[in-house]
Amino acid sequence: MNRATLIFFILGYYTLLNGQAAGPGQIDASSEQICDNIKRHISFLGSDSLEGRATGSEGIKIAADYIREQLKKSGIEPPSGHADYFQRIPMHSSAPKQESLLLLLCNGDTLKLNLNKDYLLNKTGSQTFIPAPVPMIFAGYGIHAPEYDYSDYQETDVSGKVVVFLDGEPESDNPEFFKGELNTIYSYLESKQRTAIARGAVGSIMILNPEQKNEKRWHTLKKEYSFTDINLAYHPMGHFSAILSPEMALRILEKSGLPVNEILKMVKSGNLVPQGINCRLSFRGQFRERDFIDQNVIGIITAESEKKDEYIAVTAHYDHLGIGPSVKGDSIYNGVMDNAIGTAALLELSKMFNKNRNKLKRSLIVIFFTGEEKGLLGSKYYNDFPVIPLYKTIANVNIDGMAAFDNFKSVAGIGAELSDLNDILRVTADKLNIGIQKIPAFFHEDEAYTRSDQISFANAGIPSILIMEGMDYINLTYEQGLKLWMYWNDDIYHSPFDDLNQYINFAAVEQHLIFLYNFINDIAAAEQEIGWKKGLFYENIRLRTKAEKR
Known part of the structure; x- marks a missing residue:
């Protein structure tokens, strides 16, 4: 008997025993x-x-x-x-076509990333275009939260760059700091993207936290992003926003001079220092609209x-x-x-x-x-x-x-x-x-x-x-x-x-x-x-x- 069948059997049995709603209202x-x-x-x-x-x-x-x-x-x-x-x-x-071209130029090498294999597009449409290669910068969790006296953008200029940030937010067991074990609005990708764009970035990339097991998370994200992106017609389309696969994130970070073990050290110490990435990015999307x-x-x-x-x-x-x-x-x-x-x-x-x-x-x-x-x-x-x-x-x-x-x-x-x-x-x-x-x-x-x-x-x-x-x-x-x-x-x-x-x-x-x-x-x-x-x-x-x- 599989798990779903067992659940059905148990609940059905309970309903036979006590199938009446509580209270007539x-x-x-x-x-x-x-x-x-x-x-x-x-x-x-x-x-x-x-x-x-x-x-x-x-x-x-x-x-x-x-x-x-x-x-x-x-x-x-x-x-x-x-x-x-x-x-x-x-x-x-708007739905991205497979012909969309995302290129990374890292230390003389050119990497061509494959849509839905190496990356997912969080935002679609013409405003996502980055026709000429632009610099990239790592900005921790990509969060600016004055009420917690926390900012990944302290004295960091991201104008004209693509900001790379980690999924999630700083770990805490203190309810006064990012609500302890609960998530805050700052953990959302949309919030991180808005913060980056508000500070002059031309786009953003999220990488899944390398401290966590990400195979299931990546599989879930791939399913979510397989559906067509829809917006209200009078709302402007978003800037470039992507999510890298765990494998591609590791590869790019290694090539860029920011190895994963360095990021893990910063995560554990609670001291994620923004720093440049030795890569430049361009994106030319093609879309069914x-x-x-x-x-x-x-x-x-x-x-x-x-x-x-x-x-x-x-x-x-x-x-x-x-x-x-x-x-x-x-x-x-x-x-x-x-x-x-x-x-x-x-x-x-x-x-x-x-x-x-x-x-x-x-x-x-x-x-x-x-x-x-x-x-x-x-x-x-x-x-x-x-x-x-x-x-x-x-x-x-x-x-x-x-x-x-x-x-x-x-x-x-x-x-x-x-x-x-x-x-x-x-x-x-x-x-x-x-x-x-x-x-x-x-x-x-x-x-x-x-x-x-x-x-x-x-x-x-x-x-x-x-x-x-x-x-x-x-x-x-x-x-x-x-x-x-x-x-x-x-x-x-x-x-x-x-x-x-x-x-x-x-x-x-x-x-x-x-x-x-x-x-x-x-x-x-x-x-x-x-x-x-x-x-x-x-x-x-x-x-x-x-x-x-x-």
């Missing part, structure tokens, strides 16, 4: 109806016929039409100016109350990765848990709230986002061009995945501690006899908050949250639950196996949906304005949008 629908409807939605959205719902694909258009029809059937109105429920978004896609229109799908549920002009945005992304590298003969990345199931949950919530809108204290705008997997494109576009003014939107509840292993005794609010939504979360949890947990450290809470569409609302000043189940399950020990999460994250997430064949405990899905229904109702009924915790920069954005009535 206040939903005017039977458990059987809710589960049947969600099964029906995910069976369609997660089917092979939609080919993984990639942004800009025929599959995502079919999914958008399906969502629109479900909103119509539920009697949910489109927003003003969008009679067909669609918010159309101009996008641009396309301009197209994709769409968010939006519905409005208008409350029958004095505060009907105030809105809660309830959101889920409906896109996934599409067709990608074949794994065990399967190349369709269906995205059932990520996020056909969240889309299904939002369709059911929308129906329930519309049926009971006479009880709602504030109105809802329900938004199904495209382009989340390509960098939160749909939610970024919406907050740049909101259908409901931002200052009238009091909160965002984002749904990205649903509980699916087992019924649970607690929830975790990702981003809850940043705003007054934390207080409302406690009210809802107490009412439903549910505890509140912090998410396990391996989820990296800051990362979790910034990796889905709730961060787009936060960046627009709107308090936002994503709710997931806690790790204390009804029928599973903490260790069993953790193993399932780790297995799903390592073997199922962003793979062809996030499909309709995986085990889903629909009693747990229902319990999660009941919690969301009650939580959103409690937000709508809040007497006080929902604000950010003092001192957060999100608070300043909120004050500005209110002052500008944007």
